[in-house]
Amino acid sequence: xxxxxxxxxxxxxxxxxxxxxxxxxxxxxxxxxxxxxxxxxxxxxxxxxxxxxxxxxxxxxxxxxxxxxxxxxxxxxxxxxxxxxxxxxxxxxxxxxxxxxxxxxxxxxxxxxxxxxxxxxxxxxxxxxxxxxxxxxxxxxxxxxxxxxxxxxxxxxxxxxxxxxxxxxxxxxxxxxxxxxxxxxxxxxxxxxxxxxxxxxxxxxxxxxxxxxxxxxxxxxxxxxxxxxxxxxxxxxxxxxxxxxxxxxxxxxxxxxxxxxxxxxxxxxxxxxxxxxxxxxxxxxxxxxxxxxxxxxxxxxxxxxxxxxxxxxxxxxxxxxxxxxxxxxxxxxxxxxxxxxxxxxxxxxxxxxxxxxxxxxxxxxxxxxxxxxxxxxxxxxxxxxxxx
Amino acid sequence: xxxxxxxxxxxxxxxxxxxxxxxxxxxxxxxxxxxxxxxxxxxxxxxxxxxxxxxxxxxxxxxxxxxxxxxxxxxxxxxxxxxxxxxxxxxxxxxxxxxxxxxxxxxxxxxxxxxxxxxxxxxxxxxxxxxxxxxxxxxxxxxxxxxxxxxxxxxxxxxxxxxxxxxxxxxxxxxxxxxxxxxxxxxxxxxxxxxxxxxxxxxxxxxxxxxxxxxxxxxxxxxxxxxxxxxxxxxxxxxxxxxxxxxxxxxxxxxxxxxxxxxxxxxxxxxxxxxxxxxxxxxxxxxxxxxxxxxxxxxxxxxxxxxxxxxxxxxxxxxxxxxxxxxxxxxxxxxxxxxxxxxxxxxxxxxxxxxxxxxxxxxxxxxxxxxxxxxxxxxxxxxxxxxxxxxxxxxxxxxxxxxxxxxxxxxxxxxxxxxxxxxxxxxxxxxxxxxxxxxxx
Numbered sequence: 001x002x003x004x005x006x007x008x009x010x011x012x013x014x015x016x017x018x019x020x021x022x023x024x025x026x027x028x029x030x031x032x033x034x035x036x037x038x039x040x041x042x043x044x045x046x047x048x049x050x051x052x053x054x055x056x057x058x059x060x061x062x063x064x065x066x067x068x069x070x071x072x073x074x075x076x077x078x079x080x081x082x083x084x085x086x087x088x089x090x091x092x093x094x095x096x097x098x099x100x101x102x103x104x105x106x107x108x109x110x111x112x113x114x115x116x117x118x119x120x121x122x123x124x125x126x127x128x129x130x131x132x133x134x135x136x137x138x139x140x141x142x143x144x145x146x147x148x149x150x151x152x153x154x155x156x157x158x159x160x161x162x163x164x165x166x167x168x169x170x171x172x173x174x175x176x177x178x179x180x181x182x183x184x185x186x187x188x189x190x191x192x193x194x195x196x197x198x199x200x201x202x203x204x205x206x207x208x209x210x211x212x213x214x215x216x217x218x219x220x221x222x223x224x225x226x227x228x229x230x231x232x233x234x235x236x237x238x239x240x241x242x243x244x245x246x247x248x249x250x251x252x253x254x255x256x257x258x259x260x261x262x263x264x265x266x267x268x269x270x271x272x273x274x275x276x277x278x279x280x281x282x283x284x285x286x287x288x289x290x291x292x293x294x295x296x297x298x299x300x301x302x303x304x305x306x307x308x309x310x311x312x313x314x315x316x317x318x319x320x321x322x323x324x325x326x327x328x329x330x331x332x333x334x335x336x337x338x339x340x341x342x343x344x345x346x347x348x349x350x351x352x353x354x355x356x357x358x359x360x361x362x363x364x365x366x367x368x369x370x371x372x373x374x375x376x377x378x379x380x381x382x383x384x385x386x387x388x
Numbered sequence: 389x390x391x392x393x394x395x396x397x398x399x400x401x402x403x404x405x406x407x408x409x410x411x412x413x414x415x416x417x418x419x420x421x422x423x424x425x426x427x428x429x430x431x432x433x434x435x436x437x438x439x440x441x442x443x444x445x446x447x448x449x450x451x452x453x454x455x456x457x458x459x460x461x462x463x464x465x466x467x468x469x470x471x472x473x474x475x476x477x478x479x480x481x482x483x484x485x486x487x488x489x490x491x492x493x494x495x496x497x498x499x500x501x502x503x504x505x506x507x508x509x510x511x512x513x514x515x516x517x518x519x520x521x522x523x524x525x526x527x528x529x530x531x532x533x534x535x536x537x538x539x540x541x542x543x544x545x546x547x548x549x550x551x552x553x554x555x556x557x558x559x560x561x562x563x564x565x566x567x568x569x570x571x572x573x574x575x576x577x578x579x580x581x582x583x584x585x586x587x588x589x590x591x592x593x594x595x596x597x598x599x600x601x602x603x604x605x606x607x608x609x610x611x612x613x614x615x616x617x618x619x620x621x622x623x624x625x626x627x628x629x630x631x632x633x634x635x636x637x638x639x640x641x642x643x644x645x646x647x648x649x650x651x652x653x654x655x656x657x658x659x660x661x662x663x664x665x666x667x668x669x670x671x672x673x674x675x676x677x678x679x680x681x682x683x684x685x686x687x688x689x690x691x692x693x694x695x696x697x698x699x700x701x702x703x704x705x706x707x708x709x710x711x712x713x714x715x716x717x718x719x720x721x722x723x724x725x726x727x728x729x730x731x732x733x734x735x736x737x738x739x740x741x742x743x744x745x746x747x748x749x750x751x752x753x754x755x756x757x758x759x760x761x762x763x764x765x766x767x768x769x770x771x772x773x774x775x776x777x778x779x780x781x782x783x784x785x786x787x788x789x790x791x792x793x794x795x796x797x798x799x800x801x802x803x804x805x806x807x808x809x810x811x812x813x814x815x816x817x818x819x820x821x822x823x824x825x826x827x828x829x
Contacts, residue, residue, distance in 0.1 A: 016719060020712045021712070027706065027708045030705055031705045061543065061611070061641065062541045062641070064540065158502070158507040164674070166500060237611060241554070251553060252777070255556065255777050256776055266471055269470060269471050269706075270471075270706060272463075273464045276460055276463055276464070277460050277713040283456070284457070336701065
């Protein structure tokens, strides 16, 4: 570390070149920060400690096929089940059928199973007491400029109301927010309404349930409980399929797109280019400084120190650019999310992404610095000073 | 004062550059050809043009000595273009697959305010009214070409997935009219299903996506066993579906006599307006009528936009990185050739030919990079098969499509990056003080 000023002087020797190289590195890591955030949010969907404790039971036929209400009490009796709740798709849309909103009709105890969804105590009470009440995700509120206390007209793209029209009226009684911004991107984007109101007003539903959510007391029992739940309706006309929330979310995500592959390919192309570019810069820098390095050796710097000096220079270059890039991604993420009106949700960069980014910076720095550093180490003093 | 002047000049250059890039972004390919022709003419016919050509010739002939640093520009730009074209080809393939599915003279009738076929229901009475509406073409047997269909999402095991890992497939229950309304659907293996039997025909895309969809195999849909008796191909979104007898599907999924949608062929595209008006004015119905072309265009809109936006954001960030890489390389090039350039200017070459020469060299590198990137994207991704959940219902298989249009926009990006990356070093080369540059080592 005592040679830090030397390394710094090396970097500052050609300010334009260093600045331009830094900006390329910033661009690469900005991209890394944004894309890795997207990848993580896909990977993490439902993958929390709570997600492992919750089982989802849907119809084995198809995810749009409802299950009978009678299952509720039978699931509750399965050994190891702590509590059961249920929900339905509502298929809500605001103003235009194509402006779809994640909206679920949920049982009164639904929120008890989701401790990671934050609701203000008074608002929760208001929700429990208002038949037509809905809780709305904080991001949705912002996106459409809704206020607590106003009426909310939604169209259902699936279910007619009691008067045969698709128009439903609700009262916004509170907001919901995800306690953990990293895994809870969805919670900020949804609308929860009462299953009871939905079932009473909708002539087609007749007490049917889209899916059941079961909380198990002990995570290790989850598999056994899932099998026991499915055994209840085996060979009936409403066979069910139970998975942990994490497994079912992962399954959906996989069907949506192979995000890991796409992000991996893009980043591969980006980093390959980056290695080439910074490698070129470092090679130039060492070529220019051949005689200076020879002077260092003459005044007694051992070979290894010279090697370390050059390596440290390239690692430092990448660390500065990389940290600035990831920090920029941290700032830009919310802007991109807001700009796409919630279509693309970029979560804040997790510690895991930071660690990966730092590891990449050091690794790329070492790779890039290796050849020039070895050249510098092997310099023949006499030749170098003579400029040969 | 001098500082102010140079700052003003820099600002003007930057503004002109932004305006030029904006124009460039919307330019069709003849513009490029025209510009190239203009530059060539200028080089052939005017004195300064001839000077520029000779200086550029010298620079390009010495490129081999700067192979390492020049390849940074080429590969950097190739990377940007390859990623950009690949992303856009994904969006394009998805859009085309859905766009091909619809046409202007077939209509889809859904219950009012349904976002997709799966969410709609039509009862028997409504279906009868719709079938008799004005404007529907008649088949050879004199009956209207209208096909009431049941559409459900069914679970099937995914190919290469874990045991018990299911994917969602769109299962369409159809009658005999469906084949007439959709002439593009052709059986390529086996036969059609028989009415009243639990038999299915599968689309070629679905066959690729899900396990066990081979002719003669048994699959489980709902609580019943079905036999796969044929494979069909249509070259559009239908390829990802499984078709079976409407009555059998309705029975399995407890739909009774109701169906999800009616697809009908009109006598012509012109018949759409009166047909729509007739259904809208009928007090017995509450339906939405769209041409299938519109319906599928709407279905693909959101997804296509998202993929395009991601592609352009990623491409832009990469392009910014590539611009700095190109600037770096070209500044180094100008610095190493400072004496050469100063000598040229000392013996009477003006600034413009020097600027043009450096620009041309960068643009040439960018062009090579753009071509490599485009060819790479085309070689790897054209026809690459991917799938996603479409309409929130079933897996849709589609192929990436690297079209000429996309390759052209990739090339535009490459040349723009080359232009920006070459301009400032070129200006520096033209404004180097001759005396100090000649003394430079």
